[in-house]
Amino acid sequence: MTTSTTQEPAPAAPLLDLQALVVAVRRRRRLWCSAALLGLLVGVAVAVLLPPRPSAVTKVLVAHQADQPNDPGTLIRTDVALLHTTRIAGAALKSLGSPAKPEDFMQEYGGVGLTNNLLQITASGDSDAEAVARAEALADAFVADHVKRMRSAADAEAKSLLDQRDRLQRELTLVNKAIGDGSPQGGPKAAADLESLFARRAELTSRIADFTQRAAEARVGTPQLIAGTQVVDAPHAVRHSLAKTAATDAVIGLVLGLVLGLAVAAVGAVVADRPVLRREIAANLAASVVAELPRQSPLLWRRRRIRAARARLTASLVRTVRGSAEPVSLLELGCARSTAVIALDLARQLAAEGPVVVVDGLPGSRLSGRRPKPGDPVVVGGERAAALSPEESRIGVGSVAPGTAWTDLRYLGTRTVLVVRAGHGSAAWLHTVARQLADQRIAVTGVVLIDPDPRDRTDGTLWDGPRGAPRGRHELPVQQSGGGTSHAVQAVGEGRHRMERLPIRAARVPDSDQEAR
Incomplete structure (x- = not known):
């Protein structure tokens, strides 16, 4: 039987993703709500301080x-x-x-x-x-x-x-x-x-x-x-009625401020190009979103749901660390405080099985400088990571924000879970993070999304990669945002690695052979 290989072209990505734009504008509601409120206050102030002439x-x-x-x-x-x-x-x-x-x-x-x-x-x-x-x-x-x-x-x-x-x-x-x-x-x-x-x-x-x-x-x-x-x-x-004039000016200021705020939010979302949807973050980081954690809320019933979500996330990470033969790290992007809390919760759960050490690679002193509480694990600096005993379980905590020393991330763990705040990093920087981690041969187990959009119904799982695609030390799958064609990041050469696109080739029987058969 004769087979031929063809490469299906990837569908062109839209120039403007309206769904992502709407989500980005909605997430910046503080901006346009503040602009609308400012316009209302300015309208009232104009009516009071600048009354019309007789x-x-x-x-x-x-x-x-x-x-x-x-x-x-x-x-x-x-x-x-x-x-x-x-x-x-x-x-x-x-x-x-x-x-x-x-x-x-x-x-x-x-x-x-x-x-x-x-x-x-x-x-x-x-x-x-x-x-x-x-x-x-x-x-x-x-x-x-x-x-x-x-x-x-x-x-x-x-x-x-x-x-x-x-x-x-x-x-x-x-x-x-x-x-x-x-x-x-x-x-x-x-x-x-x-x-x-x-x-x-x-x-x-x-x-x-x-x-x-x-x-x-x-x-x-x-x-x-x-x-x-x-x-x-x-x-x-x-x-002239002061109340009527103030109400009219307030409504006009409210509408103008709202329109201006929405325009600024929309333009800023398009220019910044910061992915918010699960599918965009997963595509740019070449890793699936495995868990989510809503942001903190002052409402009591939301606090209960957030605590339950944190408990599920901790249990999932515990299973990930137990099933890994290599050290696992948590690398944050835009959510250092949440990552530190997740690392401490994870270390407390693992402390019941043996000694656990948290390696602090975050900038500043979010972990090493905090006051320890009873039951907290041992926290050491990144410079002491190499001196730790192999018998001790360790959890590395670091950052992949701009200015990161990429060569130091491998000392925190050869496998990592990325903790990313939705809408924080640009698409270009997410690509940079995926490439740098591949160059350092750090396998990405998954992505934990912090503060996801509650109305996001997109799928953050990479489905179009080859079955059994290696996601270990040497290869990291990368998905294009358009879908349809998957690629792999391979380590090539001695100490140097580059991004190569490997199209999936499908075998197809020619029409003439089918007729002959």
Whole structure:
């Protein structure tokens, strides 16, 4: 039988894992909750410390000559724009007797069209009385300017019509003169010309009467428009409610702070690239997550569950240490305190079977500097690890944080359990930890995840590696985040090791052979 080997391509990893992003943002809830609370407090502070200036409001009914029922609001928007002109601002300041500049005064009032013919004017001042006076002056100046513009428009239209009438009147005079000079003895041609002159005179007379009537109507409609433009709501001060203003500003600040905090948390999660999900941590460390330990909580019922979880974790680690013929170490990443507590619990359980020594390789003095309690195991420094008796069981405790002396980790134990806080190390650093441990020929038994996300439903076990893959001194399986192809880290050369990808090759019978069979 002929076989052929093919390598299945690994599926491309997504550019953005939404599940991991949501989990990372949720884990940083302290950030965006603090930002939302800060925005709320800032909004309340602004409302209390920076109250709005005293203001007054008035409403003006504006009549337009070109008013139409289907007007989309163009005329009232024109009136609002005319209100913000130096001519009206200067007229209002003149009536107030104020030496302020119109350009500066225009920044202290505003207008808005409520309907097609209703204009609301709002003015502010140093006091309620000043604001009311400014609103009244602005309303009077706007009405006076509007009336003046309507009269000017009506006069211009009437003058244009009267000019047309006068021109026709002069032409009519010439026609009448031509008719008076005509002679009835002029023959048939003269009679025809005279008839055309009479027709022209009748036409001119009719047009002159029409222009005279239109000029009169142009002036007749103006008083109605002038009377329709008036102040319908007297200027009055606007009462500001501190509670309402504070509540409004607080809600606005809360929303803005929440949005800003969520944005910062999302961007920070993407930029930092710190795995949180079990599957990501297991893939980057090339080791399965074998246990979890929630973070401490002040709630009583959660404390009970955390104690039960610690007891199960200790029992699992005891079985791991008993079944190992080599020294076992606990290496932490972002959770030195939790690792020290786990190591002491483990040593207390093993102390009943024989002498146990805890080798402290943590930076600082978290273990060696603590005050011993009755029943605590012996804790020695890392420099005394080589001098310990082989008959004594020892548990090494160290760190794989940045700045670690990698060559010293082997003295703590040739097999290790990584204790990693979720979301603490970046993906690149987790890869570095896996490679350095492989270079030091330290086999990773598993990963204990500290403070996992409670809603994480991903699997932290590496399933796609070859069966019976060695995970001892010389090889460490590595899984790509995309899945589908597994690799192994092999020690190659004398004292030097490198990461090599060994694809799993599957035997397949060709189609021709299958048909032959």
